Amino acid sequence: MASPNDKAPCLDADLAAFVQGGVSIVAASRVGKRSPVIARAAGCRVSPSRRQVTILVSSSQAAAFLEGIRNTRAIAAVFSQPSTHRTIQLKGIDAAPAPLQDGDHALIAAYTHAFCEELAPLGYHPDQVRAVLSCEADDFVAVTFSISTAFSQTPGPRAGEPLVA
Amino acid sequence: MRITLDVIRECLEGTIPAGIATCSLDGTPNISIVSHVHFVDSTHVALSFQFFNKTRENVLANPHAVVQVIHPVTGARYSMDLEYLHTETQGPLFESMKAKLAGIASHTGMSGVFRLQGSDIYCVRSIEKVPGQELPLPPVRRNLLSALRVCAERLTQCNDLAKLLDGALTCLRDLFDIHHAMVLMLDGSGQRLYTVASRGYEQSGVGSEIAIGCGVIGVAAEQRTPIRIMHMTADYSYGRAIRESVEREGLGGRLETAIPLPGLPDSRSQMAAPILAGGRLLGILYVESPEDKRFWYDDEDALVAVAAQLGMAINTLAQFSESPDETPPAAGQAMPAAGAPVVVRHYAADDSVFIDDDYLIKGVAGAIFCKLLRDYTDGQRTEFTNRELRLDPSIGLPDLSDNLEARLILLERRLSERCAFLRIDKTGRGRFRLNVGRPFRLVDVG
Numbered sequence: 001m002a003s004p005n006d007k008a009p010c011l012d013a014d015l016a017a018f019v020q021g022g023v024s025i026v027a028a029s030r031v032g033k034r035s036p037v038i039a040r041a042a043g044c045r046v047s048p049s050r051r052q053v054t055i056l057v058s059s060s061q062a063a064a065f066l067e068g069i070r071n072t073r074a075i076a077a078v079f080s081q082p083s084t085h086r087t088i089q090l091k092g093i094d095a096a097p098a099p100l101q102d103g104d105h106a107l108i109a110a111y112t113h114a115f116c117e118e119l120a121p122l123g124y125h126p127d128q129v130r131a132v133l134s135c136e137a138d139d140f141v142a143v144t145f146s147i148s149t150a151f152s153q154t155p156g157p158r159a160g161e162p163l164v165a
Numbered sequence: 166m167r168i169t170l171d172v173i174r175e176c177l178e179g180t181i182p183a184g185i186a187t188c189s190l191d192g193t194p195n196i197s198i199v200s201h202v203h204f205v206d207s208t209h210v211a212l213s214f215q216f217f218n219k220t221r222e223n224v225l226a227n228p229h230a231v232v233q234v235i236h237p238v239t240g241a242r243y244s245m246d247l248e249y250l251h252t253e254t255q256g257p258l259f260e261s262m263k264a265k266l267a268g269i270a271s272h273t274g275m276s277g278v279f280r281l282q283g284s285d286i287y288c289v290r291s292i293e294k295v296p297g298q299e300l301p302l303p304p305v306r307r308n309l310l311s312a313l314r315v316c317a318e319r320l321t322q323c324n325d326l327a328k329l330l331d332g333a334l335t336c337l338r339d340l341f342d343i344h345h346a347m348v349l350m351l352d353g354s355g356q357r358l359y360t361v362a363s364r365g366y367e368q369s370g371v372g373s374e375i376a377i378g379c380g381v382i383g384v385a386a387e388q389r390t391p392i393r394i395m396h397m398t399a400d401y402s403y404g405r406a407i408r409e410s411v412e413r414e415g416l417g418g419r420l421e422t423a424i425p426l427p428g429l430p431d432s433r434s435q436m437a438a439p440i441l442a443g444g445r446l447l448g449i450l451y452v453e454s455p456e457d458k459r460f461w462y463d464d465e466d467a468l469v470a471v472a473a474q475l476g477m478a479i480n481t482l483a484q485f486s487e488s489p490d491e492t493p494p495a496a497g498q499a500m501p502a503a504g505a506p507v508v509v510r511h512y513a514a515d516d517s518v519f520i521d522d523d524y525l526i527k528g529v530a531g532a533i534f535c536k537l538l539r540d541y542t543d544g545q546r547t548e549f550t551n552r553e554l555r556l557d558p559s560i561g562l563p564d565l566s567d568n569l570e571a572r573l574i575l576l577e578r579r580l581s582e583r584c585a586f587l588r589i590d591k592t593g594r595g596r597f598r599l600n601v602g603r604p605f606r607l608v609d610v611g
Contacts, residue, residue, distance in 0.1 A: 026184030026233065028196035036186035036194055038231045038244060040295075061242075061295050068194075076196040080182045087198055122180045123457070124237075127300055131240025132181060134298035153197055153218070160218045 009147045010050040015088065015163070019044050019053065019079045022114025027055055027077040027143070029068030029095070039065035042133045042140070043104070043111035044079070053077070053090055054144040056100070056108055058135035066141065069095045075145050078153065082122055087153035088163065092145030100142055108133075108140065168243065168292040171207040174462050178395065179237035185212065186231045187223035195219045202234060203262050204462060205286065210245070213266055214252060214283035221285075224249035230287065233295070239302055242295035247287040254283045257390030264384055264392045309467045312340035320474055325594070326482050326570040327362075327577075333450070333475055334364035341467060343452045345429055348440075348475075349375065349382060350448040352528065353567030358386055358449055359528075361571050361578075363427045370427030371578040372526055382449050385437035389446055391472075393436045393465045395458045424524075434459035438468045442476035447568070450475060479568065486570040486595050487551045504586070506604040511535045513611045520584050529567065530576040532560045537589075537599045538607045551595045573597065 011019065019025075025041035039062035041055035055077055059066060069075060075095035080087040112133050116126040150163040182198040189195065197220045203211040210232075214221060224230055228249040235242050253259050263281045316336040323329035330348050337343040347363035347370070360373045378387045385392045432453045440448040450472040454460070460468075510519045516531035517524065526534060536559055540546040551569055554560055562569060577589040577597075586602035 024182045024184075024198075026182075026186075026196055026198075028184070028186030028194040028231075030188050030192050030194045034188040034190065034192050034227050035229050036188045036231045038184055038186040038196070038233045040184075040233060040242065058297070061297055072192065074192065074194050076186070076194045078184055078196045078198060080198045082180060082182055089196060091193070091195075119181065124181070128238065128240045129181075131298045131300050132235055132242065134240075151219075155200070155215065159216050 008051055009150055011046060011053075011147065011150070012050070015150075016046045016050050018081070018086070018088070019090070020046055021081070022111065022116075022118035023079045023081045024115070025055055025077060025079055027057070027065065027075060029065050029075050030072050031064060031068045037064040037068045040132070041077070041143075042135065043108045044077075045104075045107055052144055052146050053092070054098075054142050056104060056111075056140050056142055058139050059141045060139050061135060062141075066097055066143070069097060069143055073145075075143065080153070082118060085155050087155075089151045089153050090145075090147050091149045091151075093148050095143055095145035098142045098144055100140055104140070104142065105137060168294060169207050170204065170210065170245075170289050170292065173234070173236070173241075173243055173292065174204045175238070176234040176236045176241070176243055177202040177204050177210070178458075178461065179235050181235045181237075183232055183234045185220055187220050188227055188229065189219075189223050190226050195223055199232065201262065201266050202232060203258070203265070203284065205258065208289050209250075209286060210247065210289060211253075211258060211262060211284040211286050213262055213281050214285045215266075215280055216282075224285070236299070239299040241299040242297065244293045244295060246290040246292075248290055250286045250288055252283040252285050257388040258286075259284045260384055260388040261390050261392050264381060265394060267394075307340075307342055309341070309463050312336075313467050313470055316340050316471055317474055320471075320478055323478065324482070325591070326479065326486065326568070327574050327591075329475065329478050329482060330362040330574070333471060334362060337452060337471070338364060341464075343454070345432075345454065346450070346452045347427060348448060348450055349386075350568055350571045351377075351386065351446050353562065358382065359575065360424075360426065361448075361575055366427035366429075368425065368427055369578065369582060370425060371582070372530070372575055373424040373426040375426060381435050381437045382451050385439055385451075386446060386449050389439045389441065391436065391438045391465055391469050393460050395434055395460065429453055429455055431455050433457045436460045436465060436468050438465075438472035440472045440476045440479065442480040447476055447479055483568055483570060487555055488595055502601045502604050504603045506606050507586070509538060509605050509607050511607060511609050513609060520587075523583060525583055526576060526579045529560065529562060530572045530579070533572060534576055535607065535609075536560055538605065541599055541601060542607060547599045547601070548592070549597055549599065551597075 027039050029037050031037050039057050041057050043056040045054045073095050075092045078089045116129045119129050152161050153159050184196050185199050186196045199212050201213040205211050230247040232245045262284050266281050320332055323332045334346050337346045345365035347360055349358035350361050351358055357374045357376055360370050363369050375383050377383050381392050433455055435453045437449050437451045507521055515527050517527035518531045518534055580587050588600040590598045592598050
C-alpha cells in the first residue's frame with residue numbers, strides 16, 4: 001500500500017496487478033444488524049488512482065449480497081491465489097452497485113481464463129472452473145468501493161496485519 | 166427440497182478456496198479464506214482454527230457466519246448459514262482434522278505454516294444452492310453400498326480369524342477396488358499395534374509394529390477415530406512414524422528386530438479405521454493408494470463399516486478359538502526331521518527369536534514359539550491347543566484382551582516367510598500342529 005498525497009489508502013502496482021489476476025475473489029456484506037452475506041466475483045478492476053476497486057458479480061447469484069450493499073454500503077472482499085495462498089482483504093464503507101462499463105465483459109472473459117490457468121495445476125478442468133463462474137452475460141453487475149482498509153491474510157504469523165507502504 | 170449437509174459433503178473437500186463471511190458487533194463485514202471445512206455430522210461442520218484473526222474475533226462476539234463451498238467436480242456452489250458453538254482443542258475430531266490439515270499443508274507447500282490450534286464447531290442452520298450452471302457428475306466408480314453388502318455376507322461365512330482377515334482384504338480388493346491394505350492388532354500392552362495381515366505389498370510386513378500415536382495408523386488407534394488423508398504428508402509418513410516409534414521405546418540399538426512396516430513408497434491417499442468391539446480397540450484397518458484424492462467421505466463410511474463388522478467378528482471368533490473341537494485333530498503329513506541341526510536363539514529380555522542368525526519374531530509370539538520347541542524337544546510333542554497356551558505361565562499372555570489367535574497367525578506367517586523347516590498348521594478349531602523338518606537346538610540367551 002502507498003498513500004502518496006493523502007491518507008486514503010491505495011494499492012501499489014503489485015497489489016493492483018494481484019487483485020486483477022487469476023485469483024479467487026469472494027466478497028461479504030451485511031443484512032440486518034449483523035448478519036453476514038457472501039458472494040463470489042468473476043473479475044476485478046482497479047481505478048487509475050488505485051483507490052477504488054470494482055468487483056463483478058452475478059445479480060441473481062448475489063441477490064442477498066447486493067441487498068446488503070444497497071442497504072449498508074459495507075463491503076469486505078478477499079483475493080486469494082490458490083497455488084501460493086497469497087491472500088489480501090480489502091474493505092470499504094461506500095460500496096454501491098453500478099452497471100457494467102465498456103470492456104467489463106472482456107475483463108470477465110480474461111479473468112475466467114486466468115482463473116482456469118491458476119486452477120489447472122490443482123487438478124481442475126477449465127469446464128469446472130467455468131461452471132463455478134457461470135452467469136448469463138446480462139446478469140452481471142459491478143460493485144465499486146473506495147478502499148478504507150486493507151490487510152494481508154496470507155497464512156502465517158503476519159496474517160491480519162494491515163498492508164502499509 | 167431442503168438440502169442437507171450429508172448430501173453435499175463432497176463440497177467440503179475442494180481446493181478452490183471457500184470464503185467465510187462474518188460481522189463484528191458494529192456490523193462491519195469481514196471475509197477470509199478457510200482451508201478446511203470438516204464434516205462432523207449432518208448438522209455440524211468444524212472449521213480449522215489456525216491463527217487468531219478477525220473471523221475468530223467476530224464469531225466469538227457474533228456467532229453468525231456464512232460459508233460458500235464449491236462441489237469439486239460439478240462446480241455447484243452452496244451457501245451455508247452457520248452458527249459458531251464452541252472450540253475443541255483435543256480429542257478425536259481435533260486429531261482427525263489435524264491429520265487432514267497436515268495433508269493439505271503438505272500438498273500445497275504449507276507444511277510448518279498450517280498448524281491446527283482448535284476445531285471450531287458450527288451448527289449448520291441452512292444450506293442454499295447458488296443458482297448457476299453445474300457439470301454432470303461422472304458415473305460412480307463403485308456402488309459402495311452394494312459392495313458393502315456383499316462384503317458383509319462373505320465375512321459372515323468366515324469361521325476362523327485367518328480366513329476373516331484375509332477375507333476382508335480380498336473384499337477390499339475385489340469389491341472396493343482398494344489394492345493396498347493391512348490389518349494391525351493392538352497388543353496386550355495397549356501401546357503397540359502389530360501387522361497380522363496385509364495385501365498388495367512386495368513384503369507382507371507381518372509382525373511389523375507401530376506405536377500408538379505414530380502416523381495415520383497410530384493416531385487413529387490412539388483417538389479411536391477414522392483418519393482419512395487425500396494428499397499424503399510427510400508428517401504422518403511411515404518412515405517418520407517408525408523412527409519415532411523406535412525412539413520412543415528406546416530401541417535405537419535394536420533395529421535388527423524391527424520388521425519393516427509394509428507400505429507404498431509413493432502413497433498419496435490413506436485411510437485408517439479403528440476396529441472396535443464392546444467399546445475396546447482391537448486394531449486398525451488401514452488402506453492406501455498411489456492416487457491423490459482416492460478416498461472420499463463415502464469410502465470412509467464404507468471402511469468404517471467393514472472395520473465395525475471385523476470388530477464384532479473378531480470378538481465372536483475369539484470366544485470359540487480357545488475351546489478346542491471335540492473331534493480329534495486331523496491327521497497331517499509330518500515333515501521328516503533331517504539335515505544339519507540349526508540353532509534357535511531365544512533372548513529372554515524381549516522373547517525375540519533368531520533362527521541361525523535370522524530374526525524371526527519377538528514378544529508373545531516369540532514366547533509361544535519357544536514353548537512349542539521346548540515341548541517338542543522334551544517329548545517330541547507336536548499337537549497343541551490354544552487353551553493350554555493361554556494358561557501357560559511361561560508365555561505370560563497379558564490378559565484375555567490379547568488376541569491369542571492373532572499371535573498364532575503372526576507366528577505361522579512369519580515361519581512360512583522366514584523358515585523352510587518349521588511350520589505351524591491349524592488342525593481344527595483351537596488346535597494346531599508343529600511340524601519340524603530339521604533337527605534344531607534351542608539356546609536361551611540372557
